[in-house]
Amino acid sequence: MKSFAALLAFVAVASADRVITVYNACPFTVWPALFTDPNSPGGRPAQVTGWEAGKFTAVTFNVPERWNGRIWGRRNCNFANGNTDPNTSCLDGGCNGGLKCAFIGGTGVPPATVAEFNLNADGVDWYDVSLVDGYNLPMRITNDVGCPAPDCPVDLGPNCPAELKGPFDSVGFPVGCKSACVVDSLAGKNAHNPNCCTDEFSTPGACPPSGVRHYDYFKRNCPNSYAYAYDESSGTALWTCAANRRPHYTITLCP
Numbered sequence: 001m002k003s004f005a006a007l008l009a010f011v012a013v014a015s016a017d018r019v020i021t022v023y024n025a026c027p028f029t030v031w032p033a034l035f036t037d038p039n040s041p042g043g044r045p046a047q048v049t050g051w052e053a054g055k056f057t058a059v060t061f062n063v064p065e066r067w068n069g070r071i072w073g074r075r076n077c078n079f080a081n082g083n084t085d086p087n088t089s090c091l092d093g094g095c096n097g098g099l100k101c102a103f104i105g106g107t108g109v110p111p112a113t114v115a116e117f118n119l120n121a122d123g124v125d126w127y128d129v130s131l132v133d134g135y136n137l138p139m140r141i142t143n144d145v146g147c148p149a150p151d152c153p154v155d156l157g158p159n160c161p162a163e164l165k166g167p168f169d170s171v172g173f174p175v176g177c178k179s180a181c182v183v184d185s186l187a188g189k190n191a192h193n194p195n196c197c198t199d200e201f202s203t204p205g206a207c208p209p210s211g212v213r214h215y216d217y218f219k220r221n222c223p224n225s226y227a228y229a230y231d232e233s234s235g236t237a238l239w240t241c242a243a244n245r246r247p248h249y250t251i252t253l254c255p
C-alpha cells in the first residue's frame, strides 16, 4: 500500500507539468531564450532561461501546468568577456543577463519572432507565433494532439520593406525585419502611435490593422501569425487547445 501511495504521488506530480520541446532546425547555431511572465499562475519552470542550440539539436523540458511565458531564438550571439548587454551580445533577440536571461525584464531585444503560451487559463491553452516585435527567425508551434499549428515558416528578412529591414550580419544579410512600432519606438515615437496601438489607439476598434504600416507584409507572408497588437480580429492569430488534452508542444526554429 505504501509504495502504491508513493507511486500515485509521483504520478500526480509528474502530470502537473507539461512538456515543451525546442528544436533548432536552422542550419546554424541559435541561442533560445525562455521568459516566464512574472504573474504566471504556475510559476517558473526549472529549465534554464537561455542556452546555446547547435544546428539540428533539440531540448525537451517541463513547464508548470499553468505556465504563462514566451520562447524565442537569439541570433549571432557572443557572450565572451562577460558581455551581458542585450543590445550587443546578440544581433537580435538578446536579453538582459547574457546567455541566461534575467527572470525580471529578461525579454528579447526586437526584432524577434516569439512563441507565446498561456497554458490552462480556465481549461484552455492559448498560444501564438508573435511578430508584434518584428521577425528574426522562421518558427512553427506544433503539438501531438492535432490542435492548430501556427507558424511563420518563411524568411521575412530579404524582402522586408527597406525602412524595417535589419539588423544585418557581417556579410550584410538581414537577420531581422522590425515591426513599424519597433522602428517608431527606436525613434522615440512610441506614444500616440497607431502602429503601436498606444494611448488613443489602445483599443481594438481604434487600432485596426489598416492603420499599421506594413501589416500586410507580415500577415500576407505569415497568415497564421500574430502580426500586430490586436490581431485577434483576423481570426488567424491566437490559437487554442483544450488543456485537458495535455498537448506536448514543439517549437521549431526554421521549420
Ligand SMILES: *[C@@H]1O[C@H](CO)[C@@H](O)[C@H](O)[C@H]1NC(C)=O
Pocket: 085, 086, 087
Ligand atoms: C538597449 O537599446 C535600447 C534601445 O536603444 C535602450 O532603450 C536600452 O537602454 C539599451 N539597453 C542597454 C542595457 O544598454
